[in-house]
Amino acid sequence: MKKDFDNPVEHATPIEARVPDKLRIGPVSIRPATVLAPMAGVTDTVFRRFIRHASLFTNTNPDGSTPEASVEEKITNAQSGCGLLMTEFTSADGLSRMRDAKRKRYLTFSEDEHPIGAQLFGAQPDTLADAARIVEESGFELVDLNLGCPAKRVVGNNGGSGLLRDLDRVEQIFKAVRKAVTIPFTVKIRMGWSDRDIVCVELAKMAEAEGLDAIALHARTREQGYSGQARWEWIARIKEVVSIPVIGNGDITTPEAAAAMVAQTGCDGVMIGRAAPANPWLFRQIAQYSATGSYDLPTVSDRYAMIRAYFRMLLEEVELRQDLPRDARWGDTAGKMKQFATWFTRGVPGGAKLRKSIYMEKSGKMVLQRVDEFFQVQLAEGAEVPPCAEDAMPFPEELSCESGLDAQ
DSSP states (O other): OOOOOOOOOOOOOOTTOOOOSOEEETTEEESSSEEEOOOTTTOSHHHHHHHHTGGGGGGSOTTSOOOSOOGGGTSOHHHHSOSBEEOOOEEHHHHHHSOHHHHHHHHOOOGGGOSEEEEEEOSOHHHHHHHHHHHHHTTOSEEEEEEOOOOHHHHTTTOGGGGGGOHHHHHHHHHHHHHHOSSOEEEEEESBSSTTOBOHHHHHHHHHHTTOOEEEEESSOTTTTTOSOOOTHHHHHHHHHOOSOEEEESOOOSHHHHHHHHHHHOOSEEEEOTHHHHOTTHHHHHHHHHHHSOOOOOOHHHHHHHHHHHHHHHHHHHHHTTTSOGGGSOOOHHHHHHHHHHHHTTTSTTHHHHHHHHHTOOSHHHHHHHHHHHHHHHHHTTOOSOOOHHHHSOOOSSOOGGGOOTTO
């Protein structure tokens, strides 16, 4: 499976094209029609809250002062955040077997994360049905089935995109989960196993027939992995044959690309994955672009506030979990900081120097101290010019659903 990341094409965007301001999945109202894709090792409760409130970071400068203008003066915060958050994808088999304490590590969420959905993967209908009940009992607005993950460990157990070769089994899973829960039930799929086995249209029809409430398509095959260009025409084909909401996914790296996907496919909403940790402002920028036709690029001050906010949230979460059983605690906080620093510091003048200093530290508090020292010098030198769009929005170099399978 290829895992390289190609540069997506630049899409010509009709002036009137905009991402919808709302999307309804069953009784759940999603405003705006943007979804944070499930990403193992990334979309935990801290990152989800971080994305939901990314539009707030320009309200206060790192020194505590209020900037002259902020996004909220042009557009409300409700419109500026991400419409729907999704958990990391979680093994249904692991979820049904693990202790309550460990479940909290994967299914914990805060009140400000609503609406939120939990994504499951697995291959056994009864096990997935049991896991879906746990999700519903935990207070999630919807449960999602992963039929798209291309990771070998998942596919080897007939989960994720491995199920695209067994539609009879998929139909059994649809029936079992739909019968088990009353909350909306959705599915995320790929086009098929390979170009010789495109099944997404057939699968979409099956999903609608079995009572699913929405379908998301990552417009690549399993064989493609994350390489090549996403083929949006298949999103359009699915939209033509079903009446349930269709969410498009693949190669959305800019507000223009999000709008172009809607214009070209007619999809009801867009899902953003790898571009989110690379550019946490992307959801806000999409909302800005939809409302005004333009959007802001982050300044160095914005990036400092953003990095500091996320790192402090990580440290606070670790403190909150210290008294919990070991299974419910977090692991290497400094390691997670280093992981995100690789993405967050791209486009920052002197970012390579900052990354080097961060990588040498062993504690989260020292990582934060290095960030403070670096940006205080940057701001003192007047480095406030926004980076160019290309620098501000790179893809993470390594990010796949295989990065967090300890729930298996």
